[in-house]
Every structure is written in structure tokens, then in C-alpha cells.
């Protein structure tokens with residue numbers, strides 16, 4: 001699999017358990033071509049993100065790893081940034097500080113509610129209403145022009161929050177917006193190890209993405225080294241079965257294709 005990339009992982013700079021060398025070691029063992037570190041950068045007051053005080057050291061450490069071409073596995077500079085619709089200008093300035101190869105835009109918040117760590121508000125709305133609120137934020141994130149990749153596209157299902165009615169029209173509307181915004185989605189394999197036991201996004205959304213020709217990349221959302229490249233065999237098989245014949249990689253926020 002020496003052509004594959006894993007563009008989504010978290011280290012001790014944010015909420016991951018291991019540091020850069022450990023992830024690189026697993027990537028080498030799994031024969032990945034490239035990995036991208038994408039620690040959490042957020043404007044929200046939470047404890048799972050990189051502390052502002054650590055920005056300069058993270059920037060220097062990661063930049064020098066990216067410039068080390070002696071490695072067989074190449075490293076890319078990524079960040080995973082929370083989208084807040086009312087803070088686009090602040091986000092733009094924040095992102096500009098980092099010499100990124102790519103920026104993952106993720107929706108982890110509906111208003112102030114961090115729905116992927118705090119389960120207490122589920123049930124306050126119908127699941128259909130939650131899907132509408134969540135995917136509207138995803139659409140805004142795609143249209144903002146801030147991001148290269150939309151992270152874990154249907155994260156709202158994480159704790160088995162299944163819609164009451166068929167959401168195909170909402171999924172299609174969202175994919176259409178993503179296509180028009182010329183943004184990439186990731187096949188994030190971490191959902192397979194979550195209560196939802198499914199990749200993000202689900203097969204239905206991937207089918208629609210394939211139909212619209214939305215480019216895709218791969219991410220394990222590893223929070224410890226042994227999760228690098230998790231379930232990639234299965235992910236690749238799924239992508240091929242849906243007609244995807246390439247994934248994308250990034251360098252200096254410019255993308256190119258890799259045949260699969």
C-alpha cells in the first residue's frame with residue numbers, strides 16, 4: 001500500500017496519546033506513502049486542543065519533519081480546525097499562522113454544544129432536527145473557503161444518533177454544496193471503532209459523492225500510534241466498489257491525485 005496516505009491523526013500536542021516518531025514507525029510498518037498530522041486547533045475553550053502557547057513549537061517541530069526527505073514515509077503539515085459560522089474571519093487569521101499542506105474543517109459543535117464529547121443533549125431535539133442543524137453547519141463550512149477537507153462528514157451519528165426519516169435529500173444537498181465549493185471529503189475510518197460502527201461518511205453519502213465526482217482522501221483519526229491506517233483495507237475495497245479510482249494528496253494546500 002505504498003501509495004496510500006493517512007491525513008488525520010492527533011498527537012500529544014492535542015488529545016493524542018503518542019508523539020510524532022511513534023506514528024511514523026507504524027506508518028513505515030504499514031507501508032504508507034504519506035502521513036499528515038492534524039492536531040486540533042480550535043477557538044473554543046476546551047482541553048482537547050493544542051494550547052496556544054504550544055503553537056510555535058508545534059509549528060517548528062512539524063515543519064522540520066515535513067522537510068526531512070530522508071524518510072521513506074513523507075510527512076504533511078495538517079491541522080483540524082473547528083468551524084464556527086460566526087467566527088470566519090478569526091478562523092482565517094488563525095489558519096494563516098500555520099504553514100499547512102492542508103486544513104481539515106470539522107463540525108464538532110452545534111452552537112456551544114460539543115456533541116461528539118458531551119452526550120447529555122441528545123434527545124433535546126429530534127434526530128432529524130439534529131441532522132438538519134449539523135449538515136447546515138457542514139455546508140457553511142464547505143462554502144467558507146477556509147478548508148481543504150471536510151472532516152468525518154456525518155459525525156452526528158457517532159453515538160448511534162440515527163435519523164427518524166430518510167435523509168437522502170439532505171445528504172445530496174450537502175454533497176452538491178461540497179462539490180460546488182471544490183472541497184475534498186475524507187473517508188474517516190475511526191467511526192468503525194465508535195458506537196455507530198460505521199465509517200464517516202456512510203455508504204449512502206459516499207455513493208452520492210462518487211456520483212458527483214467529489215474528491216476523497218483517507219484518514220484514520222488516530223489518537224494513538226497503533227491506530228494509524230486502521231481499517232484501510234476495508235476502506236479501499238469500499239471506495240473501489242463505489243467507483244472511486246483515485247484519492248487525493250496535498251502539498252502547500254494544492255492537491256493532486258493518486259490512483260488506487
Ligand SMILES: [Zn+2]
Pocket residue numbers: 080106108151152
Ligand atoms: Zn474531529
Ligand SMILES: [Zn+2]
Pocket residue numbers: 008009010080221
Ligand atoms: Zn480528528
